[in-house]
Amino acid sequence: xxxxxxxxxxxxxxxxxxxxxxxxxxxxxxxxxxxxxxxxxxxxxxxxxxxxxxxxxxxxxxxxxxxxxxxxxxxxxxxxxxxxxxxxxxxxxxxxxxxxxxxxxxxxxxxxxxxxx
Amino acid sequence: xxxxxxxxxxxxxxxxxxxxxxxxxxxxxxxxxxxxxxxxxxxxxxxxxxxxxxxxxxxxxxxxxxxxxxxxxxxxxxxxxxxxxxxxxxxxxxxxxxxxxxxxxxxxxxxxx
Numbered sequence: 001x002x003x004x005x006x007x008x009x010x011x012x013x014x015x016x017x018x019x020x021x022x023x024x025x026x027x028x029x030x031x032x033x034x035x036x037x038x039x040x041x042x043x044x045x046x047x048x049x050x051x052x053x054x055x056x057x058x059x060x061x062x063x064x065x066x067x068x069x070x071x072x073x074x075x076x077x078x079x080x081x082x083x084x085x086x087x088x089x090x091x092x093x094x095x096x097x098x099x100x101x102x103x104x105x106x107x108x109x110x111x112x113x114x115x116x117x
Numbered sequence: 118x119x120x121x122x123x124x125x126x127x128x129x130x131x132x133x134x135x136x137x138x139x140x141x142x143x144x145x146x147x148x149x150x151x152x153x154x155x156x157x158x159x160x161x162x163x164x165x166x167x168x169x170x171x172x173x174x175x176x177x178x179x180x181x182x183x184x185x186x187x188x189x190x191x192x193x194x195x196x197x198x199x200x201x202x203x204x205x206x207x208x209x210x211x212x213x214x215x216x217x218x219x220x221x222x223x224x225x226x227x228x229x230x
Contacts, residue, residue: 004160034218041125043220044161044205057215093160102149102209102216108160 002028004096006109013084013116021079021112023094029074030096034106035067038091050077074099084116120144121208123221132230136193140206140221143187147219149209150182152191154202155223161205165191196228 003026013019023033031052036044048069050056056069066088068080077096081088091113095106123140130136138152149168153161165180167173167189173180181190189206203223210217 006160041222041225043119043121043222046217049215049217095160102211106163106218108153108162110160111158113158 002096002098002107004094004107004109006094006112008112009110010113011115013114015085015116016083018080018082019084019114021081021092021094021114023077023079023096023109025075025096025107028096028107029099030077031074031099032097033071033077034095034097035069035077035079036093036095038093038111044093047079081114084114086116089114089116119221120219121206121221123206123224125222125224127225127227129227129229130196132196132198132228134196134228136191136196136200136226136228138191138193138204138206138224138226140189141187142189142208142219144208144210144219145184145187146210147208148211150180150189151207151209151218152178152180152189153205153207153220155205156202164204198228198230201227 005024007022033050035047038044047062048056048058050069050071052071058064071077093111095108097106121142151166152164155161170184177194179192205223206221
């Protein structure tokens with residue numbers, strides 16, 4: 001079945017640096033990918049919706065200049081956290097939707113744990 | 118008021134018990150309702166989804182939706198230790214220009230052998 005990978009699974013970076021997280025759909029093409037952030041014991045919060053070949057749509061309150069999203073191919077989307085600060089530490093999860101499917105047909109990656117020191 | 122509310126638990130049951138997980142939602146425009154299972158440090162996995170009011174069964178899992186009361190439930194029969202995870206309910210808001218999934222905070226379940 002549909003498999004989504006994320007890399008890295010865990011990253012520690014210093015405050016002020018940038019970090020790139022990759023999300024890949026391994027066995028299907030995904031015209032749409034979603035980026036979520038999850039705090040402990042909290043809901044997944046949608047950050048942005050990424051469509052292949054076009055600009056991402058960010059949710060209210062998410063800084064697009066801080067969280068750069070690129071969806072250059074049908075199998076790869078990247079999230080870059082720029083000038084990271086400790087408050088950006090979180091669990092970031094991507095998901096990919098099968099082409100032509102509804103959002104409930106999304107397949108999630110295993111997540112990336114970001115720690116900013 | 119949050120759009121999808123869920124008791125975070127934790128919920129602890131003995132192996133073989135019937136588990137009932139519940140959520141409420143506030144937006145009448147939600148069209149699909151989903152249950153995801155998330156193991157520790159992993160991404161969510163879709164268990165079931167339903168569109169209309171009523172029951173949907175898949176093996177040991179039954180999803181129930183009551184749109185009149187805005188209430189959704191997941192029942193797990195003959196619970197197993199491998200069912201220990203966080204269960205997220207979610208609802209899909211569909212509009213012509215986009216669709217979006219709203220998640221509840223999840224209920225942590227432990228099934229004790």
